[in-house]
Amino acid sequence: MTFSDFESWFETNKQQLPPKVKTTLEKSKGYLHFVCTWKEYERNTEPHLRQLLQQQYPQLVTAHPSFEPHIAQNIEQRMFELMEEMWMILSKTSEGLSPAQALPGLYPQILQWKEDWHRPRRLLSVEEQIKQHVYRNWTPERVQQDVDKWNAEKWEVFNRQKKLQEDFIETLQTPLLKLVPDLLEMDAAWWDVYVYFMRLQYTLWKDWNERFMELVEFDLTADWLDKDPKEKRKYLDALYMAKLEKEKGKKF
Numbered sequence: 001m002t003f004s005d006f007e008s009w010f011e012t013n014k015q016q017l018p019p020k021v022k023t024t025l026e027k028s029k030g031y032l033h034f035v036c037t038w039k040e041y042e043r044n045t046e047p048h049l050r051q052l053l054q055q056q057y058p059q060l061v062t063a064h065p066s067f068e069p070h071i072a073q074n075i076e077q078r079m080f081e082l083m084e085e086m087w088m089i090l091s092k093t094s095e096g097l098s099p100a101q102a103l104p105g106l107y108p109q110i111l112q113w114k115e116d117w118h119r120p121r122r123l124l125s126v127e128e129q130i131k132q133h134v135y136r137n138w139t140p141e142r143v144q145q146d147v148d149k150w151n152a153e154k155w156e157v158f159n160r161q162k163k164l165q166e167d168f169i170e171t172l173q174t175p176l177l178k179l180v181p182d183l184l185e186m187d188a189a190w191w192d193v194y195v196y197f198m199r200l201q202y203t204l205w206k207d208w209n210e211r212f213m214e215l216v217e218f219d220l221t222a223d224w225l226d227k228d229p230k231e232k233r234k235y236l237d238a239l240y241m242a243k244l245e246k247e248k249g250k251k252f
Contacts, residue, residue, distance in 0.1 A: 010053035037179060038083045042076070049075045052171050056164060057209045059216050067212055074208040080199050082172055085197040089190060090182055110196045117199070118142050120154040168202045182235040 053071070054061050060071060092102040100108040124147045129135055135143050177183060186194060215224050218239050224232055 063216045120158040165202045
């Protein structure tokens with residue numbers, strides 16, 4: 001049921017409701033609006049996130065059944081947390097607040113992080129590298145080649161991750177803006193906050209799925225997600241080393 005369905009029903013039937021029920025529902029309309037919108041968003045979005053999982057992490061689709069509850073939880077949390085964040089934006093903008101007023105601790109950091117949204121971090125320059133001791137006997141031309149190679153690799157990784165991120169954001173954004181078109185009325189400053197939260201949800205999506213993938217790679221079950229982190233890391237590192245040694249042996 002959408003919130004408009006509830007509103008229509010409530011207006012039609014509120015006079016027949018017991019006074020306490022009527023008062024409770026009137027006081028809870030804001031909460032009910034959020035819940036109805038979130039559940040409608042979840043219904044519209046979950047199938048598309050499942051399709052995206054198939055595209056980006058196909059190994060998880062056929063992983064051990066023990067991973068399914070964790071995969072489902074990751075999908076559900078991405079939708080719920082995004083709706084919470086978007087609801088906060090709508091609430092603050094309706095109050096006439098700017099991001100600087102509403103998010104005094106977070107907004108300055110968003111403006112700093114924004115500088116790295118469109119390019120890789122730690123790109124090198126010839127001017128800086130040529131000062132390094134390791135390059136003391138190199139010609140400028142050779143340093144340039146080294147810098148170009150490094151930067152090209154950074155851009156390759158960045159563009160690959162950017163495509164994955166854009167696909168995730170598009171999957172969440174398309175049904176969101178159809179369901180909550182008021183977001184389109186945000187000013188540029190709030191759009192920066194909007195983009196930040198979209199990127200945050202992608203980071204969480206990626207981090208959790210990569211945790212699952214690390215276990216799937218070695219045919220482990222999801223029970224390992226609950227192991228002591230140090231114990232788990234030690235065991236996985238040993239598996240990685242064994243795998244590298246095996247691959248190294250095949251080459252010779």
